[in-house]
Amino acid sequence: MSSxxxxxxxxxxxxxxxGACCGASPGKPDPYQRANRAIFSFNDKVDAYALEPVSKGWxxxxxxAFRVGLDKVxxxxxxxxxxxxxxxxxxxxxxxxxxxxxxxxxxxxxxGFFDPASRMGLGQYDEDFGQMFGRWGIRAGPYWVIPIVGPxxxxxxxxxxxxxxxxxxxxxxxxxxxIINGRAILAPQVDLAREASLDYYVFxxxxxxxxxxxxxxxxxxxxxxxxxxxxxxxxxxLYEVEDDLDDMERNHVP
Amino acid sequence: xIWSEIMCPEAARGMLCALSLLVAPFFAEAVTEGLDxxxxxxxxxxxxxxxxxxxxxxxxxxxxxSKQRQTxxxxxxxxxxxxxxxxxxxLARNWRRLSxxxxxxxxxxxxxxxxxTYGKTLQAYQDEKLLVDRARLERSGDVTVRTRIIGxxxxxxLVDYRLRKREDGWxxxxxxxxxxxxxxxxxxxxxxxIGDIGPxxxxxxxxxxxxxxxxxx
Numbered sequence: 001m002s003s004x005x006x007x008x009x010x011x012x013x014x015x016x017x018x019g020a021c022c023g024a025s026p027g028k029p030d031p032y033q034r035a036n037r038a039i040f041s042f043n044d045k046v047d048a049y050a051l052e053p054v055s056k057g058w059x060x061x062x063x064x065a066f067r068v069g070l071d072k073v074x075x076x077x078x079x080x081x082x083x084x085x086x087x088x089x090x091x092x093x094x095x096x097x098x099x100x101x102x103x104x105x106x107x108x109x110x111x112g113f114f115d116p117a118s119r120m121g122l123g124q125y126d127e128d129f130g131q132m133f134g135r136w137g138i139r140a141g142p143y144w145v146i147p148i149v150g151p152x153x154x155x156x157x158x159x160x161x162x163x164x165x166x167x168x169x170x171x172x173x174x175x176x177x178x179i180i181n182g183r184a185i186l187a188p189q190v191d192l193a194r195e196a197s198l199d200y201y202v203f204x205x206x207x208x209x210x211x212x213x214x215x216x217x218x219x220x221x222x223x224x225x226x227x228x229x230x231x232x233x234x235x236x237x238l239y240e241v242e243d244d245l246d247d248m249e250r251n252h253v254p
Numbered sequence: 255x256i257w258s259e260i261m262c263p264e265a266a267r268g269m270l271c272a273l274s275l276l277v278a279p280f281f282a283e284a285v286t287e288g289l290d291x292x293x294x295x296x297x298x299x300x301x302x303x304x305x306x307x308x309x310x311x312x313x314x315x316x317x318x319x320s321k322q323r324q325t326x327x328x329x330x331x332x333x334x335x336x337x338x339x340x341x342x343x344x345l346a347r348n349w350r351r352l353s354x355x356x357x358x359x360x361x362x363x364x365x366x367x368x369x370x371t372y373g374k375t376l377q378a379y380q381d382e383k384l385l386v387d388r389a390r391l392e393r394s395g396d397v398t399v400r401t402r403i404i405g406x407x408x409x410x411x412l413v414d415y416r417l418r419k420r421e422d423g424w425x426x427x428x429x430x431x432x433x434x435x436x437x438x439x440x441x442x443x444x445x446x447x448i449g450d451i452g453p454x455x456x457x458x459x460x461x462x463x464x465x466x467x468x469x470x471x
Binding site: 064186196232 | 432434
């Protein structure tokens with residue numbers, strides 16, 4: 001598993017170069033759909049035959065509160081990623097808050113198992129390298145599914161490399177435990193996504209693209225979002241066009 | 255006009271009535287636009303709170319079988335979701351590619367699909383705390399209400415409900431989970447599927463899926 005992940009990491013820069021050379025046409029969200037679908041289905045099988053069963057076993061032998069606490073410990077350890085990418089976006093306040101959170105939660109919070117920092121009013125500023133690159137104006141590029149890693153794009157792929165390099169878990173081989181534990185926590189959502197989607201591949205792709213866009217934008221929630229608004233407009237000419245079609249059909253009747 | 259009013263007030267009233275019916279749709283929109291933001295936010299938040307309370311009550315009722323529980327949560331969704339608007343928003347311009355019969359088939363199957371999904375989603379959060387947080391007024395007059403699910407993972411899960419006002423109250427027209435709009439997601443899915451196998455294929459797939467899920471309980 002980890003050797004495959006390593007292989008994926010090595011492949012990534014090459015893929016990024018390829019992506020840059022080919023210069024996929026903008027506007028088309030998924031120009032490599034055929035390849036992506038194949039990799040997606042491979043990843044899905046890896047999940048179904050390896051990750052999911054292992055995470056089920058893990059969930060069976062651990063209490064839920066422990067898994068959630070452990071999730072917090074792993075998240076606490078990823079502090080360098082959040083710290084650097086906050087500062088990289090000029091978010092001094094965010095970086096400072098994350099630093100204070102790390103100090104408080106690593107000590108009083110028993111390595112981050114508990115979160116006393118939040119109760120002290122130290123807010124979370126979740127950032128990663130992909131988001132930082134996005135803030136710098138680097139475009140996401142075409143959608144990619146990377147073997148083992150999952151949904152990504154050139155920008156977030158590079159971000160993933162930096163995130164991994166700055167995650168202490170990478171160097172103690174704890175990443176796999178974090179993945180298994182995380183998968184156990186996400187089990188209800190994954191089951192639901194598989195069940196509720198009409199096309200699981202498209203469901204995941206769209207969810208990924210929407211989620212990353214929301215994370216990069218960093219907009220204050222309380223302000224109305226103009227971009228979101230036109231999604232909810234019912235097109236006025238919907239029925240007019242329909243009438244046109246009816247007319248056309250009628251005219252074609254011999 | 256004046257002549258007729260003097261001579262025949264009954265008829266004038268009738269005309270006024272007819273006139274008001276004609277302009278009623280414009281007034282309805284004006285109501286949304288001139289809505290007091292604070293009132294709108296409070297009303298929408300109340301609707302979301304009622305919906306979640308109703309769902310939590312169902313989930314906590316130990317006397318129900320899991321099948322009954324599923325049916326009850328679906329009923330709650332039926333009560334507070336505007337499925338007609340949701341369906342049209344999801345299909346958007348593809349709506350016109352469906353025949354009259356396909357449209358009504360799609361509405362039925364999609365409503366069933368969404369209710370099943372909503373019920374299942376909340377069942378997954380049975381042990382968690384659901385909190386209604388705050389609300390914002392959108393430019394269109396819709397209101398988005400933020401809720402948080404606490405205790406499932408390291409972070410709270412943020413679920414936003416977008417509501418639209420109708421004459422009979424506020425209704426949910428979208429659920430946005432961690433920044434992912436279900437309307438937008440389903441629109442992308444249905445677009446690709448209609449592009450591949452046409453509207454008939456889409457409805458058939460939806461129907462099969464619903465049957466399979468319902469039989470599983």
